[in-house]
Amino acid sequence: MPVKVAEEWLNICGGCEVSILDIGEPLLDLLPKLQFVHMPVLMDHKYFGQTGEGTQLEIPEADVGIITGGVRNEKEKHVAEAMRKSCKTLIALGSCACFGGIPAMANMFTLEEVYEKVYRGSKTTDPAATPSTNLPPLLESLKAVDEVVKVDVELPGCPTVPGLIVEALTALLEGKPFALPERSVCDECPVKREKKASGGTIARPLRSVEFKQGEPWENTRCYMEQGVLCLGPVTRAGCAAATDIPGEAKVPRCVKGYMPCRGCFGPIRKGANPLVDMMGAVTSIGLDAKQVLDRRALLNRYLGAQGRLRPLPTKPAPRR
Ligand code: SF4
Ligand code: SF4
Ligand code: SF4
Incomplete structure (x- = not known):
C-alpha cells in the first residue's frame, strides 16, 4: 500500500x-x-x-x-x-x-x-x-x-x-524518527579558522569575501574572520546536504557560493537565541559587536514568528 x-x-x-x-x-x-x-x-x-x-x-x-x-x-x-x-x-x-x-x-x-x-x-x-x-x-x-x-x-x-x-x-x-542534528553550520564548514579576525572591522553588508576560485576549502579563510558577518556559528547544520556531490567536499550551501550564512536553517536548538549567541561569537574573535547594524532584524531575519519579532513600544515624545 x-x-x-x-x-x-x-x-x-x-x-x-x-x-x-x-x-x-x-x-x-x-x-x-x-x-x-x-x-x-x-x-x-x-x-x-x-x-x-x-x-x-x-x-x-x-x-x-x-x-x-x-x-x-x-x-x-x-x-x-x-x-x-x-x-x-x-x-x-x-x-x-x-x-x-x-x-x-x-x-x-x-x-x-x-x-x-x-x-x-x-x-x-x-x-x-x-x-x-x-x-x-x-x-x-x-x-x-x-x-x-x-x-x-x-x-x-x-x-x-x-x-x-x-x-x-x-x-x-521505514517508520523511523527524523530530526536534524543539533550542530552548527560551522561544524560542517571546511574553511580555515584561526579563532581571531584578521582586522577589527565588520565589513559592510554584501562586501564580497576573499577567495581564490578552485583553491581547496582548507586554504580559504573563514568569512567571519575576514570580517564578513556569517551566521554559521548560531545556525543549525543541514544545508551542506545540498552540496553532497560524490568526489567533492561537503560545504554549507551559501559558503560554497562564496556568500556568508544568513541563518535560514534557524537556531541550533529550539529556544536558543541567535541574537545573543551571535554577539558572543563576534566578540570572541575580536570583532566589535556594536558594528553589527540593525541587529534585531538581521539576526532574526528568518525567525520573526513565535514571538521573536514584535512591534517595539513607541517612545514617549521628549519633554519640552
Ligand atoms: S563562520 Fe561561516 S565561514 Fe566561518 S566556519 Fe562558520 S560557516 Fe564557515
Ligand atoms: S543561509 Fe545558506 S549557509 Fe546558512 S543555513 Fe541557509 S543555506 Fe545554509
Ligand atoms: S521564502 Fe519561505 S516558501 Fe519561499 S523558499 Fe523561503 S522558506 Fe520556502
Missing part, C-alpha cells in the same frame, strides 16, 4: 514547492511508494469540491502531510487545522513554516502599520483604502505552523534542501 501524502502551501513564495519538484532522480525511487492525494502545486484539487458543491473545507486523509509557509490569515489558519485533522504525521517544510521566514519580518510592525505602509505609504502606488471584502482577514501577526497546530517534523531552510526531504520521507516510510 503506498503512503498517502497531502501537501499545502500557506504564506509562501513557492520556493519550497520547487525544492520538492527539484528532488530529481531520487523522487523516481520514492514515487512508487507514495501516493499524492492533495498538492495544489501539482493538481487541481478544490477545497469545497470540484464545483464548489461542498460546505466544508475538505482535505483527503493522508499518512503524511507537508505544509510550506507560515500562517498570516484566517484562511491559512483554517487550512493548517484541516491538514492537521487529515494527516497522521505533519511536516513543516521550509523556514516560513518552521519560524515564519522572511514574511514574518513584518511582525516588527502592528497590522495597522503594515496596512498603512502597503496601501498608503508606498511612493510607487496610488493611496487606496485597505481592502475589506472578499479577502480572508489577516491575523495580527504571522505565525509559524506550530503556533497553530502540532507539528511532528521540522525541515527548515529557505528554501529547504531536496535531499533532506528525501531523507525525511524515507525515514517516515
Whole structure:
C-alpha cells in the first residue's frame, strides 16, 4: 500500500514547492511508494469540491502531510487545522513554516502599520483604502505552523534542501524518527579558522569575501574572520546536504557560493537565541559587536514568528 501524502502551501513564495519538484532522480525511487492525494502545486484539487458543491473545507486523509509557509490569515489558519485533522504525521517544510521566514519580518510592525505602509505609504502606488471584502482577514501577526497546530517534523531552510526531504520521507516510510542534528553550520564548514579576525572591522553588508576560485576549502579563510558577518556559528547544520556531490567536499550551501550564512536553517536548538549567541561569537574573535547594524532584524531575519519579532513600544515624545 503506498503512503498517502497531502501537501499545502500557506504564506509562501513557492520556493519550497520547487525544492520538492527539484528532488530529481531520487523522487523516481520514492514515487512508487507514495501516493499524492492533495498538492495544489501539482493538481487541481478544490477545497469545497470540484464545483464548489461542498460546505466544508475538505482535505483527503493522508499518512503524511507537508505544509510550506507560515500562517498570516484566517484562511491559512483554517487550512493548517484541516491538514492537521487529515494527516497522521505533519511536516513543516521550509523556514516560513518552521519560524515564519522572511514574511514574518513584518511582525516588527502592528497590522495597522503594515496596512498603512502597503496601501498608503508606498511612493510607487496610488493611496487606496485597505481592502475589506472578499479577502480572508489577516491575523495580527504571522505565525509559524506550530503556533497553530502540532507539528511532528521540522525541515527548515529557505528554501529547504531536496535531499533532506528525501531523507525525511524515507525515514517516515521505514517508520523511523527524523530530526536534524543539533550542530552548527560551522561544524560542517571546511574553511580555515584561526579563532581571531584578521582586522577589527565588520565589513559592510554584501562586501564580497576573499577567495581564490578552485583553491581547496582548507586554504580559504573563514568569512567571519575576514570580517564578513556569517551566521554559521548560531545556525543549525543541514544545508551542506545540498552540496553532497560524490568526489567533492561537503560545504554549507551559501559558503560554497562564496556568500556568508544568513541563518535560514534557524537556531541550533529550539529556544536558543541567535541574537545573543551571535554577539558572543563576534566578540570572541575580536570583532566589535556594536558594528553589527540593525541587529534585531538581521539576526532574526528568518525567525520573526513565535514571538521573536514584535512591534517595539513607541517612545514617549521628549519633554519640552
Ligand atoms: S522558506 Fe523561503 S523558499 Fe520556502 S516558501 Fe519561505 S521564502 Fe519561499
Ligand atoms: S563562520 Fe561561516 S565561514 Fe566561518 S566556519 Fe562558520 S560557516 Fe564557515
Ligand atoms: S549557509 Fe546558512 S543561509 Fe545558506 S543555506 Fe545554509 S543555513 Fe541557509
